[in-house]
Amino acid sequence: MSETPETPQNPANAETPENPETPGALDDGEHAAHARQLDAGDPLAALRDRFTLDTASDQASGDAGIYLDGNSLGALPRAVPGRIAEVIAREWGELRIRSWTEAGWWTAPERIGDKIAPLVGAAPGTVVVGDSTSVNVFKAVVGGIRMAGKGCTEILVDATTFPTDGYIARSAARMTGLAVRPVEPARIADEVTERTALALVNHVDYRTGRLNDLPGITNALHSAGALAVWDLCHSAGALPVGLDAHHVDLAVGCTYKYLNGGPGSPAYLYIREGLQDRFESPLPGWNSHVAPFGMDPAYAPAEGIVRGRVGTPDILSLLALEAALEVWDGVSIEDIRTKSLALTDFFLDCVAGYAPPGRVRSVTPYDHRWRGSQVSLECARAGEVMNELIRRGVVGDFREPDVLRFGFTPLYTSFADAERAARVLGEVLRALPEEGPSTGPATDPGPEPAGAGG
Numbered sequence: 001m002s003e004t005p006e007t008p009q010n011p012a013n014a015e016t017p018e019n020p021e022t023p024g025a026l027d028d029g030e031h032a033a034h035a036r037q038l039d040a041g042d043p044l045a046a047l048r049d050r051f052t053l054d055t056a057s058d059q060a061s062g063d064a065g066i067y068l069d070g071n072s073l074g075a076l077p078r079a080v081p082g083r084i085a086e087v088i089a090r091e092w093g094e095l096r097i098r099s100w101t102e103a104g105w106w107t108a109p110e111r112i113g114d115k116i117a118p119l120v121g122a123a124p125g126t127v128v129v130g131d132s133t134s135v136n137v138f139k140a141v142v143g144g145i146r147m148a149g150k151g152c153t154e155i156l157v158d159a160t161t162f163p164t165d166g167y168i169a170r171s172a173a174r175m176t177g178l179a180v181r182p183v184e185p186a187r188i189a190d191e192v193t194e195r196t197a198l199a200l201v202n203h204v205d206y207r208t209g210r211l212n213d214l215p216g217i218t219n220a221l222h223s224a225g226a227l228a229v230w231d232l233c234h235s236a237g238a239l240p241v242g243l244d245a246h247h248v249d250l251a252v253g254c255t256y257k258y259l260n261g262g263p264g265s266p267a268y269l270y271i272r273e274g275l276q277d278r279f280e281s282p283l284p285g286w287n288s289h290v291a292p293f294g295m296d297p298a299y300a301p302a303e304g305i306v307r308g309r310v311g312t313p314d315i316l317s318l319l320a321l322e323a324a325l326e327v328w329d330g331v332s333i334e335d336i337r338t339k340s341l342a343l344t345d346f347f348l349d350c351v352a353g354y355a356p357p358g359r360v361r362s363v364t365p366y367d368h369r370w371r372g373s374q375v376s377l378e379c380a381r382a383g384e385v386m387n388e389l390i391r392r393g394v395v396g397d398f399r400e401p402d403v404l405r406f407g408f409t410p411l412y413t414s415f416a417d418a419e420r421a422a423r424v425l426g427e428v429l430r431a432l433p434e435e436g437p438s439t440g441p442a443t444d445p446g447p448e449p450a451g452a453g454g
C-alpha cells in the first residue's frame, strides 16, 4: 500500500461513443442480468436480512428506495429496536441505578470498544467508545502533541480533511502554541520534518472516496519522529484498517456510518498499547480517573484505554451500537472489502453504460489500492440531479460544489441496487440537461442540501 497513488483510470470517465443517448437503446437487460448473477453468487447476500430495509419484492415493484447513503448514516440493524426496548423497560425502568453494575453499563465503553477493535485491526484494550468524533479528534491531537518531542513546532493536517478535523486541530494547536500546516495526504511523506509533532489524516476522503496510504504515511511520519493520527470515519466497517499491524499511534472514528450504530451514536478513540501510559487527556473527566468514586479533587488517570474516557457514557446510544455490532457475527472484514470493490467496480461499469457520454466524471480512483467504499461523480447541476434521484427512490447525497456521492455498504447493498441506481442516474441526466436554467443547490444549497440529513 505504500506505492505512489496512480492517476485514476475510470471507466465512468472514459468516452463511450458507442453508448447511444436514448434510454431505450441501452442494453439495460445485460447489466440487470449481470447484477442478478452477481447477487446469486454473493456469499454475503443473506446479511441484508439483518437490517430493516425495503424488501427485494418492494424493489421489484419499483416502489422501494435504493439506499446508497450508508457512508453518512448506516441502515437500522434488526436487533436494535428490541434491545433498546429491553434496556429501557428492564435496565432503566426496573433496575434503575443498579444497572451501572448489574447490567454492565459502567464497563460498556471498553466492552464495546473491544467489539470494534477487530474490525479496525486493533488488540483488545486499545479502543474506547464515547463522545463524538470531533471530541475524540481533540483528545487525540492534544494528547499526541503532549507526547511529542519538546522541539516540535507544528502539526500537519490533511488538506482535504472533513472540516471538523481541521477546525479542531487548529484550535488544539492554538491552545498548545503550535502551528498548523495543511498538507495533501500524498505529500505528507515529503513535508514532514523533525519539528512536526503529528499529522492528522483521513483514511478515506469523505468527498472523493480516495483511500489514503495509511501504512506508507504512518511509516514516513515515524521515520521523522512524528505521530500518526488517523480519522477512520469512512473506512471502519468498509475495509481492513490494520491499526496495530501498521503501528498507528492514535485513531478516531464514528460509528454511525459503516458500523450502523444509529444517528449520533458514540465515536471511538484508539490509543496504541505502547503509548497508553504516556497519554495525558486534555479532557480528564471523572470517568477516566483511577478511582472515580474516590471523589478526589486531584486527578490521577486510570490505567490503559480507560483514560480515553471523559464523563458519563451515553448509555442508550452505546447499547444501541452494541446491538448493531451483532451484524458482524461471523463476517470477515476481508470479505466485506472484496464485495465493496466488486460493487463499486460494477456501479462504475453501469454508470459508463447508462450515463450520457461526458456528463459525469468519477473523482473516485478506479485503482483498487486507492478506493474506499463509495463512488463520487462530478457532475454539472449535481444538487438538482441528487434531488431528482432521491425523488425517484435512489438515495445518495450531494457534496459541494458538484459531487454526487454513492456509498456502498457491503453488508446490505446488492448488485441489483447498484444497477438500478446507475440506470436511474442515466434517466435523470437525460431529463436534466447539462445546461440548466440555474445551477441550483450546486452553488446555493439553502438550508437543506440534498442528502444533508443522511
Ligand SMILES: Cc1ncc(COP(=O)(O)O)c(C=O)c1O
Pocket (backbone or CB within 6 Å): 132, 133, 134, 135, 162, 164, 165, 202, 206, 231, 233, 234, 254, 267
Ligand atoms: C471524516 C469525518 N470526520 C469527522 C466527522 C464528524 O464527526 P462528528 O461525529 O463529530 O460530527 C465526519 C462526518 O460527520 C467525517 O466524515
Ligand SMILES: Nc1c(O)cccc1C(=O)C[C@H](N)C(=O)O
Pocket (backbone or CB within 6 Å): 071, 072, 073, 162, 206, 207, 233, 264, 451, 452, 453, 454
Ligand atoms: N454526521 C452527519 C449528520 O449528523 C448529518 C448529516 C450528515 C452527517 C455526516 O456524517 C456527513 C458525513 N461525515 C460526510 O461524509 O459528509
